[in-house]
Amino acid sequence: MDVDGTLTDGTIFLGAAAEGLIEIRGFSVRDGLGLSLAGAMGLEVAWITGRASPLVLKRAEELGVPHVCQRCRDKRRALSELTERLGLRREEVLYVGDDLNDLPAFEVSGVRVTVGDAPEEMKARAHWTTAAAGGKGAIREVVEAVLKAQGRWEEGIATFVARLLRDPDPPLQ
Amino acid sequence: MDVDGTLTDGTIFLGAAAEGLIEIRGFSVRDGLGLSLAGAMGLEVAWITGRASPLVLKRAEELGVPHVCQRCRDKRRALSELTERLGLRREEVLYVGDDLNDLPAFEVSGVRVTVGDAPEEMKARAHWTTAAAGGKGAIREVVEAVLKAQGRWEEGIATFVARLLRDPDPPLQ
Amino acid sequence: MDVDGTLTDGTIFLGAAAEGLIEIRGFSVRDGLGLSLAGAMGLEVAWITGRASPLVLKRAEELGVPHVCQRCRDKRRALSELTERLGLRREEVLYVGDDLNDLPAFEVSGVRVTVGDAPEEMKARAHWTTAAAGGKGAIREVVEAVLKAQGRWEEGIATFVARLLRDPDPPLQ
Amino acid sequence: MDVDGTLTDGTIFLGAAAEGLIEIRGFSVRDGLGLSLAGAMGLEVAWITGRASPLVLKRAEELGVPHVCQRCRDKRRALSELTERLGLRREEVLYVGDDLNDLPAFEVSGVRVTVGDAPEEMKARAHWTTAAAGGKGAIREVVEAVLKAQGRWEEGIATFVARLLRDPDPPLQ
Numbered sequence: 001m002d003v004d005g006t007l008t009d010g011t012i013f014l015g016a017a018a019e020g021l022i023e024i025r026g027f028s029v030r031d032g033l034g035l036s037l038a039g040a041m042g043l044e045v046a047w048i049t050g051r052a053s054p055l056v057l058k059r060a061e062e063l064g065v066p067h068v069c070q071r072c073r074d075k076r077r078a079l080s081e082l083t084e085r086l087g088l089r090r091e092e093v094l095y096v097g098d099d100l101n102d103l104p105a106f107e108v109s110g111v112r113v114t115v116g117d118a119p120e121e122m123k124a125r126a127h128w129t130t131a132a133a134g135g136k137g138a139i140r141e142v143v144e145a146v147l148k149a150q151g152r153w154e155e156g157i158a159t160f161v162a163r164l165l166r167d168p169d170p171p172l173q
Numbered sequence: 174m175d176v177d178g179t180l181t182d183g184t185i186f187l188g189a190a191a192e193g194l195i196e197i198r199g200f201s202v203r204d205g206l207g208l209s210l211a212g213a214m215g216l217e218v219a220w221i222t223g224r225a226s227p228l229v230l231k232r233a234e235e236l237g238v239p240h241v242c243q244r245c246r247d248k249r250r251a252l253s254e255l256t257e258r259l260g261l262r263r264e265e266v267l268y269v270g271d272d273l274n275d276l277p278a279f280e281v282s283g284v285r286v287t288v289g290d291a292p293e294e295m296k297a298r299a300h301w302t303t304a305a306a307g308g309k310g311a312i313r314e315v316v317e318a319v320l321k322a323q324g325r326w327e328e329g330i331a332t333f334v335a336r337l338l339r340d341p342d343p344p345l346q
Numbered sequence: 347m348d349v350d351g352t353l354t355d356g357t358i359f360l361g362a363a364a365e366g367l368i369e370i371r372g373f374s375v376r377d378g379l380g381l382s383l384a385g386a387m388g389l390e391v392a393w394i395t396g397r398a399s400p401l402v403l404k405r406a407e408e409l410g411v412p413h414v415c416q417r418c419r420d421k422r423r424a425l426s427e428l429t430e431r432l433g434l435r436r437e438e439v440l441y442v443g444d445d446l447n448d449l450p451a452f453e454v455s456g457v458r459v460t461v462g463d464a465p466e467e468m469k470a471r472a473h474w475t476t477a478a479a480g481g482k483g484a485i486r487e488v489v490e491a492v493l494k495a496q497g498r499w500e501e502g503i504a505t506f507v508a509r510l511l512r513d514p515d516p517p518l519q
Numbered sequence: 520m521d522v523d524g525t526l527t528d529g530t531i532f533l534g535a536a537a538e539g540l541i542e543i544r545g546f547s548v549r550d551g552l553g554l555s556l557a558g559a560m561g562l563e564v565a566w567i568t569g570r571a572s573p574l575v576l577k578r579a580e581e582l583g584v585p586h587v588c589q590r591c592r593d594k595r596r597a598l599s600e601l602t603e604r605l606g607l608r609r610e611e612v613l614y615v616g617d618d619l620n621d622l623p624a625f626e627v628s629g630v631r632v633t634v635g636d637a638p639e640e641m642k643a644r645a646h647w648t649t650a651a652a653g654g655k656g657a658i659r660e661v662v663e664a665v666l667k668a669q670g671r672w673e674e675g676i677a678t679f680v681a682r683l684l685r686d687p688d689p690p691l692q
Contacts, residue, residue: 004548004692011654012551014574015543017190017536021577024188024197024543029177030292032185033272050683051691055187058194074684099552101692103680119549119659121676135184140292157294161276164223165247172224173177173274190363197361197370202350203465205358206445228360231367308357313465330467334449337396338420345397346350346447363536370534370543375523376638378531379618401533404540481530486638503640507622510569511593518570519523519620 001139002075002105003049003056005098006115007031009135012051023053026135033173034140035063037160040171041152043143046082048075050101064171076104083108096142098122098134113142174312175248175278176222176229178271179288180204182308185224196226199308206346207313208236210333213344214325216316219255221248223274237344249277256281269315271295271307286315347485348421348451349395349402351444352461353377355481358397369399372481379519380486381409383506386517387498389489392428394421396447410517422450429454442488444468444480459488520658521594521624522568522575524617525634526550528654542572545654552692553659554582556679559690560671562662565601567594569620583690595623602627615661617641617653632661 004010008025015022038045046067047060053070060068072078075097083093095102095109098118106112106125114126117133128145130138147153163170177183181198188195211218219240220233226243233241245251248270256266268275268282271291279285279298287299290306301318303311320326336343350356354371361368384391392413393406399416406414418424421443429439441448441455444464452458452471460472463479474491476484493499509516523529527544534541557564565586566579572589579587591597594616602612614621614628617637625631625644633645636652647664649657666672682689 008548010548011545012548012578013186013188013532013543013545014578015188015190015532015534015541016572016574017534017541018539020191021574022188022190022195022541022543024186024195026184026186029181029183029185030272033274037273053189055189055194059185059187073686073689076684099549099692100556100676100679101552101683104684157273157276160273164274165249165277167246170246173272186359186361188361188363193364195361195363195368197359197368199357199359202354202356202358203445206447210446226362228362228367232358232360330446330449333446337447338422338450340419343419346445359532359534361534361536366537368534368536368541370532370541372530372532375527375529375531376618379620383619399535401535401540404533405531503619503622506619510620511595511623513592516592519618 001045001047001096001142002098002102003047004051005118005134006096007047007135007139009133010098010117011135023055025053025055025059027059028135028137028140029173030137031135031139032059032063033160034143035065036171036173037156038143038147039064039066040159040163041147041156043146044086044088046079048072048078048082048105050075062172073101074104075102076108079105080108094142094146096130096139174218174220174269174315175271175275176220177224178291178307179269180220180308180312182306183271183290184308196228198226198228198232200232201308201310201313202346203310204308204312205232205236206333207316208238209344209346210329211316211320212237212239213332213336214320214329216319217259217261219252221245221251221255221278223248235345246274247277248275249281252278253281267315267319269303269312347391347393347441347488348443348445348448349393350397351464351480352442353393353481353485355479356444356463357481369401371399371401371405373405374481374483374486375519376483377481377485378405378409379506380489381411382517382519383502384489384493385410385412386505386509387493387502389492390432390434392425394418394424394428394451396421408518419447420450421448422454425451426454440488440492442476442485520564520566520614520661521616521618521621522566523570524637524653525615526566526654526658528652529617529636530654542574544572544574544578546578547654547656547659548692549656550654550658551578551582552679553662554584555690555692556675557662557666558583558585559678559682560666560675562665563605563607565598567591567597567601567624569594581691592620593623594621595627598624599627613661613665615649615658 013024091110094111114122115134115138186197264283267284287295288307288311359370437456440457460468461480461484532543610629613630633641634653634657
């Protein structure tokens with residue numbers, strides 16, 4: 001999946017402090033719980049973004065997201081390489097993106113998903129548009145839809161909660 | 174109560190500055206006034222969160238919140254221990270949480286409350302869902318509902334305002 | 347007027363950085379223009395807040411707001427003293443506040459105003475409730491209403507624009 | 520175009536840290552993509568703002584925006600000078616602004632545009648008001664409208680995507 005506009009509401013916060021510039025992004029704790037749960041159920045999660053910042057790595061680490069590709073302007077190549085590396089077939093790949101720079105990644109995805117506040121061009125090309133807007137739970141909705149389609153959502157909740165109680169250091173939300 | 178998604182709108186802001194990473198959370202000043210008022214009326218307020226940051230301690234200190242449990246992945250145990258330590262019965266414990274990681278705490282709470290924008294799984298298990306979303310006044314609504322149920326809301330306002338005028342350093346909002 | 351919840355949407359952002367804590371508030375540029383225009387038309391603007399931070403002074407300075415009272419828990423006293431110092435009568439004082447800690451200031455104000463998203467207790471005690479919520483243009487609405495009531499709104503726009511073009515360093519918005 | 524309230528939702532975030540004050544603004548990644556696409560199609564984009572901060576220069580640099588005028592209180596003069604310098608006629612100039620301090624720039628613009636949440640004074644003087652509010656895609660909407668009016672929107676998408684795949688370091692979104 002894409003990051004800005006998909007995992008966030010599309011706002012890039014830039015700050016000016018005495019010591020230099022600051023870059024800030026806001027992530028949803030409910031998306032976070034969905035991604036932790038996805039990881040617990042064995043889904044391979046990857047973030048692919050044209051920008052680059054240590055804050056994105058920090059968030060991925062908190063949630064146990066194993067694949068992060070930053071400064072990826074050509075998301076088609078990044079997604080193809082990852083698909084090959086993980087030994088997946090294209091129909092096993094679901095990609096979520098919110099804007100025109102995600103179109104190349106759509107070309108190599110089995111399931112194309114966009115977010116509720118995406119432009120019409122994206123909705124027209126996606127198999128499915130989430131009800132939630134980017135950064136407002138769209139990714140949580142996707143995780144839930146995938147696990148429900150696999151008949152594993154209730155099992156996912158139970159697995160996630162059991163891990164919270166058992167694991168000394170489970171992923172965050 | 175839980176913190177992220179309950180006392181906040183669920184947004185985790187992460188920033189990258191020259192000197193390292195920054196973590197930011199947004200709290201509601203109206204929730205803050207509710208918690209100050211709750212404290213003035215003798216309610217024992219506790220925050221239980223899986224994350225850990227000095228900013229949460231700072232906010233608790235501003236509002237005079239006496240119990241803060243950070244890095245609590247197992248919220249059931251944290252809440253049980255606090256209940257015992259305070260000499261309370263389970264039916265005297267009201268817990269507010271917004272997501273699946275709060276389910277274990279629900280098991281040991283007399284009154285289970287969730288927020289207006291919580292997922293269906295939470296609403297189905299809660300005794301009551303606030304009209305307001307997390308971070309948008311849900312906690313204020315809970316404080317008001319509890320004090321009104323006890324017939325002490327008007328007294329609460331009077332006590333709170335009197336303290337503002339009398340106390341040299343009252344809790345903030 | 348009050349600051350948090352009135353000039354802002356009530357969100358207190360707290361951040362944790364390597365060097366210590368950060369406090370952030372978000373102000374509306376449209377409220378800012380309203381306050382600059384109010385100053386250009388000779389209205390005396392004052393901010394009265396229970397909290398204290400240099401960022402509030404910075405914002406007041408940008409807008410040319412002449413009176414700022416921070417760490418004012420007893421807003422009634424602060425407003426009374428200011429009224430006396432400026433040689434005003436109570437009926438010349440309009441106060442805008444969003445929550446219960448503003449009630450004491452209401453007692454010494456000729457016109458009591460609250461914001462669109464204020465609790466019912468405030469709306470019941472206010473002469474007027476703005477359509478806009480706090481931080482979303484409520485103060486701009488108040489400035490416009492006052493100048494329109496005085497028949498000076500169009501003159502205000504003209505004065506404000508003329509000053510932009512003439513003054514080498516006019517207040518910001 | 521104007522910056523605050525037009526490229527942002529009008530919120531000026533001010534922060535107080537141990538080392539001094541911080542100024543933060545939030546930009547839309549969808550507006551960003553629109554501006555990158557506008558640049559790829561040969562539109563000359565300029566930002567004209569009364570405030571001044573290195574964060575605005577940083578954002579302009581990310582998007583390849585060639586003209587940035589900060590601390591411009593007299594936007595009419597700034598826009599006139601730029602028009603002349605670029606050898607444009609007034610009817611080739613489209614200006615987007617959200618508030619009264621943009622009125623002087625309207626006087627020297629061929630097409631006057633304001634944003635969906637602008638005050639009535641702006642909407643009454645604008646040729647067109649975007650559906651989106653400032654900072655919520657208003658600028659994306661303007662870029663799309665201009666290129667569609669020129670019959671170049673589809674070409675714009677194709678050009679933009681081709682550049683993403685070919686250019687080693689294309690503008691960000």
